[in-house]
Amino acid sequence: MIAVANVGYRAIALDYRGYRLSDPPTVAEKATYADFISDVHFLLDVLGISEVFLIAKDFRARIAYTFALLHPNRVVGVVTLGVPFVPLNPPPYQQCLPEGFYVSRWHELILSLLASFLGVTFVNLC
Template identity: 70%
Template sequence: MDQIQHKHIEVNGLKLHIAEIGGGSKAVLFCHGFPEIWYSWRHQMIAVAKAGYRAIAPDYRGYGLSDPPTVPGDATYADFVDDLRSLLDALAISKVFLVAKDFGARVAQYFALLYPNRVAGVVTLGIPFVPPKPTPMQDFLPEGFYISRWMEPGRAEADFGRFDCKTVVRNIYILFSRSEIPIAKENQEIMDMVDSSTPLPSWFTEEDLENYGALYDKSGFQTALQVPYSDDSLFQVCNL
């Protein structure tokens, strides 16, 4: 971990935090999801650097150590995609391998569609490629599914607001580590699906939780609940 360097790059009027390691001529850029952050990629970054690549993991605007949007809550997929392009320009990287997880997969996929000459390859985890369509995702999801709930204006904010950031992250990782799909009851909030006595998953340490909690203490969840849960700009981003 000590080998990973940290700095801020001015991009589109905001200072974005990046973690970086390695000095190879080829670069790999890691795109996190939620509740992930640059820290989620620390092991992969070190492995990629040892393999001879330059590894870079940014925090999106409004996430972690990056600046929030100028207007609170005003963030879109289009912003994230353009931030990646501007970040590559600022780092003088002409072409990059993209590795992405969760909703970060969409950021990477649509970056590749818009800027194919800047992409050497794309690896995604957790979300397959789905062509952007102006069809609400919630039409196909159960009402008690966490995505459906977090798409409701103000509901996740109220749910999360009852707890500190560390507890929110803890509950989400416990929920997402279960084999069954978490579906809340009609009058149950997502955070209430986890008992406070439930242990962390074996692969997620108390030290990890402290790091995640501290990063979300810095940024809060406002942008995280806007993108991806309240933003439907992908159709407009790709103009398909």
């Protein structure tokens, strides 16, 4: 983050509700992805940041991508780390993997995100 600041940018590391140094929410239901996305929006508003380049790792990638989809006028770019590539049409063998298999979980996440934004339903034919 120091290197980013040294070239004139501001780097902000956000602690999501209940993670790292932040206090957990008093109501467990207030720690949803929608809440995390709202927190990003609120923080940018409070800090007076009109545009942002998001960098996210692991589960936060979903937050970054969703924020970018919901607020395209505020996001210059998105980079994610530690998230496997999930093609829209996975190879046939991957479509029939056992329930809960690691790669399948990512595919289900991507399909649910696409379904919520495109308003379509994806069907597993296995």
